[in-house]
Amino acid sequence: MSLPHAILTALLEKPSSGLELTRRFDRSIGYFWSSTHQQIYRELGKLEEAGRIRALPTAVTARGQKKEYEVLPAGREELAAWVALPEDPRPVRDPLLLRMRAAAVVGADGIGAELRRHLALHEAQLAEYREIEERNFTPAPTTDEDRLRYLVLRGGIDLETFWISWLTRAIADLDG
Amino acid sequence: MSLPHAILTALLEKPSSGLELTRRFDRSIGYFWSSTHQQIYRELGKLEEAGRIRALPTAVTARGQKKEYEVLPAGREELAAWVALPEDPRPVRDPLLLRMRAAAVVGADGIGAELRRHLALHEAQLAEYREIEERNFTPAPTTDEDRLRYLVLRGGIDLETFWISWLTRAIADLDG
DNA sequence: GATCATTGTGCAACTTGTTGCACAATCGCT
DNA sequence: AGCGATTGTGCAACAAGTTGCACAATGATC
Numbered sequence: 190m191s192l193p194h195a196i197l198t199a200l201l202e203k204p205s206s207g208l209e210l211t212r213r214f215d216r217s218i219g220y221f222w223s224s225t226h227q228q229i230y231r232e233l234g235k236l237e238e239a240g241r242i243r244a245l246p247t248a249v250t251a252r253g254q255k256k257e258y259e260v261l262p263a264g265r266e267e268l269a270a271w272v273a274l275p276e277d278p279r280p281v282r283d284p285l286l287l288r289m290r291a292a293a294v295v296g297a298d299g300i301g302a303e304l305r306r307h308l309a310l311h312e313a314q315l316a317e318y319r320e321i322e323e324r325n326f327t328p329a330p331t332t333d334e335d336r337l338r339y340l341v342l343r344g345g346i347d348l349e350t351f352w353i354s355w356l357t358r359a360i361a362d363l364d365g
Numbered sequence: 366m367s368l369p370h371a372i373l374t375a376l377l378e379k380p381s382s383g384l385e386l387t388r389r390f391d392r393s394i395g396y397f398w399s400s401t402h403q404q405i406y407r408e409l410g411k412l413e414e415a416g417r418i419r420a421l422p423t424a425v426t427a428r429g430q431k432k433e434y435e436v437l438p439a440g441r442e443e444l445a446a447w448v449a450l451p452e453d454p455r456p457v458r459d460p461l462l463l464r465m466r467a468a469a470v471v472g473a474d475g476i477g478a479e480l481r482r483h484l485a486l487h488e489a490q491l492a493e494y495r496e497i498e499e500r501n502f503t504p505a506p507t508t509d510e511d512r513l514r515y516l517v518l519r520g521g522i523d524l525e526t527f528w529i530s531w532l533t534r535a536i537a538d539l540d541g
Numbered sequence: 542g543a544t545c546a547t548t549g550t551g552c553a554a555c556t557t558g559t560t561g562c563a564c565a566a567t568c569g570c571t
Numbered sequence: 572a573g574c575g576a577t578t579g580t581g582c583a584a585c586a587a588g589t590t591g592c593a594c595a596a597t598g599a600t601c
Contacts, residue, residue, distance in 0.1 A: 190557070191460050198467040208579050222463045223456030228558065230581055254566070255579060269471040275479055276460055278486060278528075280399030284367050284452055286520050287398045291374040293513035295445040303451055310454060337469035340535050344462050351527040352454075359516050366587070384549050404588065406551055430596070431549065 193232050193241075195222040197260055197268045200242060204259040207233055220318075220345055233258060241267055289359075301363055308356040315349040318342060369408050369417075371398040373436055373444045376418060380435040383409055396494075396521055409434060417443055465535075477539055484532040491525040494518060 199210055199218050210233075211226040213219075236242045241264030245257040260268075285307060292300050326339045375386055375394050386409075387402040389395075412418045417440030421433040436444075461483060468476050502515045 191458075191463055192557080194467060195463055198463070198470055201470045206579075207581090218463070218466065219456070221457050221459045221466070223458060225559070226579090227560085227581075234581090265471060268467055272464055272467050272471055272473075273475050275482060276464075278461065278483060279459075280395070281397050281521075281524070282367075282399060283397045283455075283520075285454065286517050287367055287371055287374070287394070288448055288452075289513050289517050289520075290394065290397070291370055291444055291448050293510040293517075294374055294377045295441060295448055297448075297509065297513060299449050306451060307454060333473065334469040336538060337465050337473060340538060341462050341465050341469075343534070344459075344465075344531055345457075347527055347531050348457070351523055355520055355523050358519070362512060362516060368587080382549075383551090401589070402549090403551075403590085410551090 191222060192224055192228065193236055194268055194271050195224070196229065196232055196236065197241065197264050200258055200260045201265065201268070204245065204257055206255045206257050208255075221341065236264065239263075297363070301360060304356055304360050304363070308353060308360065311349050311352040311356065315346065315353065318346045318349060322346065367398060368400055368404065369412055370444055370447050371400070372405065372408055372412065373417065373440050376434055376436045377441065377444070380421065380433055382431045382433050384431075397517065412440065415439075473539070477536060480532055480536050480539070484529060484536065487525050487528040487532065491522065491529065494522045494525060498522065 195214075195218050196210065199205065199213055203213075205213065207226065207230045210229055211224075214222075214224055214229070233242070237244065237258070240261060242258045242260050245259060285303075288303075289297075289300065322339075322342060326335070326342065330336050330339050371390075371394050372386065375381065375389055379389075381389065383402065383406045387400075387405055390398075390400055390405070409418070413420065413434070416437060418434045418436050421435060461479075464479075465473075465476065498515075498518060502511070502518065506512050506515050
């Protein structure tokens with residue numbers, strides 16, 4: 190649904206091979222649209238077949254050979270059209286909240302440790318975002334593109350901040 | 366993965382038919398583990414076959430006939446075991462943030478309207494949560510079960526609050 | 542008593558995402 | 572030259588979620 194658009198965005202920022210794309214997903218786009226290399230290769234194949242991207246001709250076509258892709262005009266148009274489409278927020282589906290609800294019914298043994306573990310994970314993620322913020326957005330961005338990108342990062346920061354404060358409260362509540 | 370556990374939790378709270386379950390998902394468990402009636406019926410079938418739940422004998426077995434399910438001991442044990450399992454937070458996958466990132470590349474035409482639309486949706490959701498809070502958790506809960514349930518609701522409230530403040534900021538940023 | 546909306550159950554086809562693995566080229570080391 | 576680590580591409584099987592539809596019973600309405 191959205192993965193092809195995530196890939197088009199990444200490829201517009203910089204033409205890449207499948208593996209490069211995978212790595213960039215791990216530390217950028219993947220923060221808010223995660224994916225595995227298998228899925229990325231599959232989508233690259235489909236996008237190429239659909240005429241939205243093409244492999245740069247320099248590369249030899251053989252297995253184990255690096256293959257760089259770039260976005261074709263049709264791909265850019267497709268992405269621009271998608272950006273303009275309205276789309277409702279997806280329904281929430283969070284295993285931890287569900288688990289808490291189940292714990293209310295069958296007992297909450299050991300859930301405190303799980304909450305603390307999650308807290309640490311979210312704190313680590315927040316620290317990562319803060320680093321990116323310092324590295325890329327200090328001083329404050331001036332171009333429209335960078336303002337948008339900064340807003341997206343702020344989304345990640347605020348989201349982690351939400352989790353941290355909720356988890357902290359939950360832990361205190363359960364202990365008290 | 367988690368849907369069967371969501372169903373077990375709901376059925377433990379109160380034995381129900383498929384459609385009742387679907388309705389309760391729409392205004393309770395579904396707030397953090399959404400599902401459709403088709404999926405619910407499918408899972409009910411699997412859970413019954415696996416011996417975790419059973420249809421109450423009162424009902425006639427015919428299509429279009431209401432069929433109530435209750436949880437068997439095996440189902441409760443299964444749920445309790447699941448609650449104790451550690452599980453990492455799922456990677457974020459948010460279309461709106463992705464869309465903003467794409468907008469940074471192909472242009473942000475009309476994204477302001479989309480942000481405002483989402484803001485309204487999240488405000489409505491928050492209002493719904495507030496109502497539930499007032500109805501069910503005022504005065505403050507005393508039992509452990511209710512404390513856990515209230516924490517889950519607080520999660521929903523805080524999450525909507527995060528979105529509202531992020532969206533408000535984003536709208537201001539883009540206008541300014 | 543025919544028809545229509547509602548309640549209720551469910552199948553089938555499809556799309557998306559996950560997991561596990563296979564295989565090819567390249568580079569550094571000894 | 573041979574070996575292993577790394578880089579790189581990709582298939583196959585499966586699990587989970589979505590979409591569209593079919594069909595049965597019940598109660599209300601004319």
